[in-house]
Amino acid sequence: MKAEQINPFLIATHDVFQQMLGWELTRGQPFLPEGFAAQYEVTGVIGLTGATTGTVALSMPRELALAVAESLLGERPSDLTPQVADAVGELTNMIAGAAKARLEALQLSLGLPTVITGQSTAIAFPSRAVPIAIPFQSPRGPLVVEVGMLPTTC
Amino acid sequence: MRVLLADDSGTMRTIIRRSLESLGVGTVVEAADGLQALELFKAGGGFDLVLTDWNMPGKTGIELIRDIRAIDQKTPIMMITTEAEKSRVIEAIQAGVTDYLVKPFTTDVLRQKLEKFAVTT
Numbered sequence: 001m002k003a004e005q006i007n008p009f010l011i012a013t014h015d016v017f018q019q020m021l022g023w024e025l026t027r028g029q030p031f032l033p034e035g036f037a038a039q040y041e042v043t044g045v046i047g048l049t050g051a052t053t054g055t056v057a058l059s060m061p062r063e064l065a066l067a068v069a070e071s072l073l074g075e076r077p078s079d080l081t082p083q084v085a086d087a088v089g090e091l092t093n094m095i096a097g098a099a100k101a102r103l104e105a106l107q108l109s110l111g112l113p114t115v116i117t118g119q120s121t122a123i124a125f126p127s128r129a130v131p132i133a134i135p136f137q138s139p140r141g142p143l144v145v146e147v148g149m150l151p152t153t154c
Numbered sequence: 155m156r157v158l159l160a161d162d163s164g165t166m167r168t169i170i171r172r173s174l175e176s177l178g179v180g181t182v183v184e185a186a187d188g189l190q191a192l193e194l195f196k197a198g199g200g201f202d203l204v205l206t207d208w209n210m211p212g213k214t215g216i217e218l219i220r221d222i223r224a225i226d227q228k229t230p231i232m233m234i235t236t237e238a239e240k241s242r243v244i245e246a247i248q249a250g251v252t253d254y255l256v257k258p259f260t261t262d263v264l265r266q267k268l269e270k271f272a273v274t275t
Contacts, residue, residue, distance in 0.1 A: 019258040072165050074172065083164060090163040093209075094257045097236020101256075104239050110209055112162070 002152075005103060006030065006132055009056065009147050012098035013136060016091055021071045025143075028135035036122045039133065039144040041065070042080065044092030045123055047111035048100065054108075054149030055125045056099070058092040064141035080117055089113035095145065106152065126150050155272060156181045156200055160191035160218060161207040161234070166257075170205060170234065173264050177272045188213025192221050201229055203271045208235035208242070216249050223250035230271055234259075 010027060017023045033039065038057070042065035048054040060068070062080060069087040070076040077084050093113045100108045116123075123146065125131050131148030157174055159182055161167050171182045183199060185191035189212040195201065204222065206215040213221075219231055232253040233246050243254055255267050 016258045019260050069165075073168050086163055087165045090165045093163070094236055097238065097257065100236075101238035110236065112209065112211060 005149060006134070006147060008099035008102035009095065009145055010134060011102065012095045013058075013134070013145050015098055016094045017136075017138060020091065020094065021068065023071075023138050023140070025136040025138050028137065030132055030134045033131055033133045033146065036125055036131070038116060038119055038121050038123055039146070040142075041119050042084070042088055042115065042117055043121070043123065044088040044113050044115050046089075046092050046096045046113040048096060048108045048149065049111070050108035051106040052108075052150050052152040053126045054129065054147065055123065055131075056092065056096040057123045057131075057146040058088065058095060058143065059146065060088070060143040061141055064138065064143060067140040085115035085117075089115045099147075155179050155202045156183065158183050158185065158191060158194055158199060158201045158204045160185040160188060160205065160210065160215065162186055162210045163207070166207065166234070169261075170264065170268075173261065173268055174272075177265070177268055179268075179272060187211050188215060188218035191218055195222055196225070204229055204231040206231065206233055208233060208237045208246075216246060219246065219249040219251055232267065232271070234264075 017025050039059040041062045043059040045057045065084050069084040072087050125148035129148035129150050131146045133144050133146045135144050167184050174182050187210045208215040230252040233251050234255045236257045238256045
């Protein structure tokens, strides 16, 4: 995966949180995660297909997922309800979509987002993809965006 | 004013419905996919505006627009989607979309877009 393919996801994550939630994010140092386990308890996952194949994951602690849902829906869910999963899935969808628009040469299409819970749950990245994790700090807690795409000549 | 709102995300439907309600829109009928939206439209809801996502299970938003335009050329349709590429916007225009809003958006931008239809219908 080329380094310039990561920047669209950085920009997209900033834009999505700023516009949809009014939250400013601070980016940490990208790293190569060990294994495919989710970084936090709630993780939105979406597939990309086109000139390459990839997976985008947005992972956050339970408390942040509840805060995201509260901010988007106007009321705080009592627990990790389907509404919380939907909110995290929709943010994941927007991040992938906004990044996709900046990677137009790859002619990517989005799948439908899914949300998994549990920190030890594995994320299904394409085999041979080397995911890159980008940590962010939001006003309400940490989150990580992971992107794994197969190499491409585009 | 009656609005048909199609999006598979309950979160998005809530955000959009709240904006519509703040503009005084009387009725918002929600559909969780394109098939359900088409059935509701065909059932004769007398809608003044259709709002639709692009990527939905069953029937996509672009398919929904084509199906509606085959039977109705007048009702305004606005697509609200993550699909931001120029080629996608052109595809939507060719299908008969009236307006287009790319996610993410601020509530102010959403409100401005919706306000235009609330005033003209």
